[in-house]
Amino acid sequence: MALMSSFAPRLSDADLLARIQSYHWWHSIALREGLTTFGGKTEAILAQEEQALLSPFDLAGRSVIDIGAWNGYFSFAAKRRGAARVLATDSYIWNHPIWRGRETFDLARAELGLDVEALMLDPPQITPQLGLFDVVMFLGVFYHLYDPIEVMARLRGITRQLLLVETHSDLTDQARPGMVFYPGAILNQDATNWWGPNPATMLHLFLQLGFTRIFYRDHPTLGRARGIYAAFTPEVAEGLILRFDDNWRDLDVPGAIEALVTA
Amino acid sequence: MNEAELRSAMGAHRWLQSLRLRDTLLTPGLKSEAQLREEEAALFDPLNLAGADVLEVGAANGAFSLAALRRGARRVLATDHLPWTLPGSDALSATQWAAHALGAPLETRAQDPRELSAAFGSFHLVLATACFEQWFNPILALRGLRSVTNRILLLETMQDALADARPIMMAQSHHAPIGGVQGSWVAGWAPNPPLMLQLLIDLGFDRILYRNHPSLGSARGIYAALLPEAPDGLLAGFAAPWANLTHPQG
Numbered sequence: 124m125a126l127m128s129s130f131a132p133r134l135s136d137a138d139l140l141a142r143i144q145s146y147h148w149w150h151s152i153a154l155r156e157g158l159t160t161f162g163g164k165t166e167a168i169l170a171q172e173e174q175a176l177l178s179p180f181d182l183a184g185r186s187v188i189d190i191g192a193w194n195g196y197f198s199f200a201a202k203r204r205g206a207a208r209v210l211a212t213d214s215y216i217w218n219h220p221i222w223r224g225r226e227t228f229d230l231a232r233a234e235l236g237l238d239v240e241a242l243m244l245d246p247p248q249i250t251p252q253l254g255l256f257d258v259v260m261f262l263g264v265f266y267h268l269y270d271p272i273e274v275m276a277r278l279r280g281i282t283r284q285l286l287l288v289e290t291h292s293d294l295t296d297q298a299r300p301g302m303v304f305y306p307g308a309i310l311n312q313d314a315t316n317w318w319g320p321n322p323a324t325m326l327h328l329f330l331q332l333g334f335t336r337i338f339y340r341d342h343p344t345l346g347r348a349r350g351i352y353a354a355f356t357p358e359v360a361e362g363l364i365l366r367f368d369d370n371w372r373d374l375d376v377p378g379a380i381e382a383l384v385t386a
Numbered sequence: 387m388n389e390a391e392l393r394s395a396m397g398a399h400r401w402l403q404s405l406r407l408r409d410t411l412l413t414p415g416l417k418s419e420a421q422l423r424e425e426e427a428a429l430f431d432p433l434n435l436a437g438a439d440v441l442e443v444g445a446a447n448g449a450f451s452l453a454a455l456r457r458g459a460r461r462v463l464a465t466d467h468l469p470w471t472l473p474g475s476d477a478l479s480a481t482q483w484a485a486h487a488l489g490a491p492l493e494t495r496a497q498d499p500r501e502l503s504a505a506f507g508s509f510h511l512v513l514a515t516a517c518f519e520q521w522f523n524p525i526l527a528l529r530g531l532r533s534v535t536n537r538i539l540l541l542e543t544m545q546d547a548l549a550d551a552r553p554i555m556m557a558q559s560h561h562a563p564i565g566g567v568q569g570s571w572v573a574g575w576a577p578n579p580p581l582m583l584q585l586l587i588d589l590g591f592d593r594i595l596y597r598n599h600p601s602l603g604s605a606r607g608i609y610a611a612l613l614p615e616a617p618d619g620l621l622a623g624f625a626a627p628w629a630n631l632t633h634p635q636g
Binding site: 269273276294300301303305306324327331 | 522523547553556581584585588
């Protein structure tokens, strides 16, 4: 046992509120009764996203990595759902002088008392030395990368069972695989947005990278404008999948893309 | 080697391109001599290759590399990746044999373009034909090509999404006559001109010219991208049907 505790003294509600207010937040995270971070994404939307993304899976005892964790909502959600190990990673937001994402993550983690690891990691720097994770979460990051294909290949190298991707989509009326490129700040006045893939493109990339089963669903609140993909390696354990509800569709079967386009 | 011996040795290889080895001796390539000639003219006629160092990426049997040597290039390094390295591939040995039969001082090296870097060398002209549609990651491959170019990049490619003004690339999976006798499935992309323009600008090219393929029209495009270090004089040979995408009035 350590001679001295490394835990900081518990903040008063007033001090915690002041700390919360000193940051910009993207995730609305309830840190205490009546004290929730003021995120651009509401608690209600995050709850729907969490339900859509994580409820089909049994995370108990799994290892999970969150690429682009931002304030940490989905890392914390994975831990609360029983994951044995959760590694939250980010780089752009965690190093950003305005978003100060690492400080926000550290504050939320300390307040929630969750055993979630943190690592400053830029997705293009991912290598197999990071180790294998049962579940890799890649949420809201694909379209922010100038070279998402390279990062997808790197993610394959650290995925033991499941790669979970959420992304902005484009060309969704086309059954042929294609991606739109957004120079400058064309997409949503945000210069960090680069690519909009359609579901056929994502299927193409997953299959080329050696994922063998791919499931898709529309975003729970934004519909077809954003897609959620669950891509499984051949090594997936049967117990990882609890149940895909009717919102999900099997994408790697003949005619699936055509059916999605006309749905 | 007399012509009968040449013909016999030639028959031991499978040919991607039709190379004229003697007046009456042509390798039986999948791509015809006529199409190669018109593509060579479209690619090289605007340029004076005398004394140039040239790197070809995706050389197949080296038709364009051999043409660059005929046009006076000082050094030509022909490279290819999957067609030269897949199990059962014969294209590299065929290319080396053809260069020997022609007495051409062609250098050859199997090379993944994604792994090109400045340490590989620096070339006045880098040429890549029919590559984009075989690159799983064209962003990384283009970055590799840029790293070894010091004046001009010539890129010929399949195109798609031509009706859309937005920069787009469409994924392509097709069966190609590379690797073993049965061929191989290859995954790549077909860009539209707005995407090529943007990717080349992002790589630091500041003058970008375009023309349609000489016989296949806009289904395939040819891009000439010049770095800031390239003198404006290089532009002189790019007459119509070439169009300047970066300086339309120029």
